[in-house]
Amino acid sequence: GGLPYVLTAHEGSAAFAADVMGRLTGAPGLCIATLGPGATNLTTGVGNAYLDRSPLLALTCNLPTAQLGRRIQMAIDHHALFRPLTKATLALREGAVASVLAEALQVALSEPLGPVHLDLPEDVALAPATEAVPAPPSGRRLAAAPxxxxxxxxxxxxxxxxxxxxxxxxxxxxxxxxxxxxxxxxxxxxxxxxxxxxxxxxxxxxxxxxxxxxxxxxxxxxxxxxxxxxxxxxxxxxxxxxxxxxxxxxxxxxxxxxxxxxxxxxxxxxxxxxxxxxxxxxxxxxxxxxxxxxxxxxRHRERFQRALRPPRAGFVPHHAIDVVRAALPRDGILAFDVGAHTHQIASQWTAHAPRTFLITNGWSSMGFGLPAAIAAKLACPERPVVAIVGDGCFQMTVGEVAVARRLGLSLPIVVLDDGWLSLIQVKQVRRRFGLYGTDLGEQALVDPPAHYFGVPAIGAGSAAELARALTDALVADHPTVIEARVDPGHYLDTVYD
The missing domain is CATH 3.40.50.1220 (TPP-binding domain)
Known part of the structure; x- marks a missing residue:
């Protein structure tokens, strides 16, 4: 019995993954962090579930009950921290764990869905479990419109x-x-x-x-x-x-x-x-x-899709996106991250079924794509899953490739490597500002390292190379990082037009 436990590299990734588990299964995802800095790290993903309205339980450990409220190492007010980011923040206390948990589940599953925070003092966690486990509650539905x-x-x-x-x-x-x-x-x-x-x-x-x-x-x-x-x-x-x-x-x-x-x-x-x-x-x-x-x-779709693919020499983002769409079956799941590529993918990608297109667009946080893809593969192991992330997003979450390796997931991770924080770059150009703070300094890089944390890394400098790498990665029994070196120039034509 018990719940499967997945150790992520960062608490924020745990919350992003729990959000996606909630979206795909309908049952609240559960993420756990320690007190203080662990809790603050968790909040980024919890906020994602709040604005994107995914059912989630966020559990934070805390000091023993007798020490709550004191100025002690790592201690902050968890309820004040999570209150703006959740539907409710509840305290677990000895003798009232089951009833509070039932309340949390019902709140998370009631429309509009969302996250609930639970704070667990150390002494309550260590106390014997003596309460009866209640039947899992269902959420409250809204009344029909008049x-x-x-x-x-x-x-x-x-x-x-x-x-x-x-x-x-x-x-x-x-x-x-x-x-x-x-x-x-x-x-x-x-x-x-x-x-x-x-x-x-x-x-x-x-x-x-x-x-x-x-x-x-x-x-x-x-x-x-x-x-x-x-x-x-x-x-x-x-x-x-x-x-x-x-x-x-x-x-x-x-x-x-x-x-x-x-x-x-x-x-x-x-x-x-x-x-x-x-x-x-x-x-x-x-x-x-x-x-x-x-x-x-x-007629409109044809015009729209043609406008999204301005003629460009070399290997550009819209080429890479078309390659991934062609490689991924209709029922496959795409998880992707936030940046200029988000705009391009959202317009260009053809989605065929519900819950096959995973992105955050309420919270819109960088760092979502890779943990979302890991969660999707865990929730739907029989279906192919691909992650597309920008190079800026990859720098934020590269540690999660070790999680995918540890879990033995077949997961292609396509990094659109253009050397820029391209969405901010586009905004700077649109507003006639100078380019500042958006150059990732990678223009001299040609090939990726041999591996990231034991996960093989492959470079792709053309659509054909990306297609070959994806074909192999989709049938591999391990994750694969594919760094697609793309020229981001056409974002200036298609993004924020």
Whole structure:
């Protein structure tokens, strides 16, 4: 019995991995750290679960109960530390461990999902376990939206002639993800997605428009600006606020939360309540009557994807991303990190199924990709998993390759090695600042070392070399680091256009 234990190189990685275990399994991931600096390290990943809304339990060890509150080595107020980053922070005390744990599980699993912090004093941890173990609780569901609110939504949808749906990250938590496609097809709604919602409906669907507000965002804004109604389906503004892209198009929001937007947004109507119930009701309505051309989405996708691949000599990021997409099966899982490549991947990658596209877009922390990939491979050992990380992110989490080796994971880790913190570099150029603090000083490097902590490292200077290395790495019985030396120049064309 007992839970499997995975020792990570850094506590933040443990929390990122626990976040992803929660996303993929539906059960809260558990991460543990010691007091003081261990707890502060843990907070980065816990904050990720808070803004990205993943069920998670974060357990911190602490001083014996009698010493709590004193100025003692490593001691800080853990509850004050975690309070802004969690749904609740609870103290475990002798005789009340089981009841508090049951409360924590219920809070973490109640909509909106999220992390709960548990603080465990040393004496409580060492005390005999005498309490009965309660049955695992389930989370509380939201009530269905009121019928008048749903009726008004039906009127607006029925009157629209150029409606577009935008799927957001709340939809990732649907009990029945198939409801999204049922609504889209019932009403023939062209649909776009946010970054985290990619794959909730296959992006090869004939009504798919692709991802918004990432690379080549102006192409998407142009089409969305021609709509007469945007229908936000599970759209969480933590990914990108409506006022960034919606303009004057009226908004019909169908979500678990009220809309958080500034006064520039025209909110035509809101339906707030259990998302499964709202979508199930929408799927039964008489079909809407959009007047978009039958080939609108296909023509738009072709234009969008072409714009994402500006002609460039040499080996560039969009070449590398296409190679990984071709190598990874449709049901394979991609986990990736934060940087300029995030924007490119989000727009360029074709996602085919829910929970196959792992990224943080609420917290948006560097360091997510590699621990996320490790967790995905542990949660879904029968499925191929690939990590794509930037060289800056790799420097932050390179110690986790030793974890993947220790676990014996078949895991290709593709490092897009361009020698820059490219997203900051793009911002500096856009704002006509000088380049400062973004050069990683690696331009002279040609080949990687032979290994990182015993994990073989391979250099790839072309699409063909990357394809060969990936083919081998996907069938290896160990992790492999593949350093793809790419020229980041086209980010200036595609990112923050």
């Amino acid at each position: 019928e008048p609110a749903r009726r008004r939504a039906a009127e607006l949808l029925g009157a629209a002639r150029r409606p577009v749906a935008v799927l957001g990250s709340s939809a990732m938590r649907l009990r029945n993800p198939g409801l999204l496609q049922a609504v889209i097809e019932r009403h023939r709604l062209p649909f776009a997605t946010t970054t985290m919602a990619k794959g909730m409906i296959s992006e090869e669907h004939p009504l798919s428009l692709g991802c918004i507000e990432r690379a080549r965002r102006q192409v998407q804004r142009e089409l969305l600006g021609g709509a007469d109604l945007v229908v936000g389906l599970g759209y969480d503004v933590v990914e990108v606020e409506y006022e960034a892209w919606l303009g004057k198009v009226p908004l019909l929001s169908i979500d678990v939360d009220p809309v958080d937007a500034d006064a520039s947004v025209t909110i035509a109507h809101e339906v707030v309540g259990d998302l499964d119930a709202s979508l199930g009701w929408l799927a039964q309505l008489p079909p809407a009557r959009p007047e978009w051309g039958a080939d609108l989405a296909a």
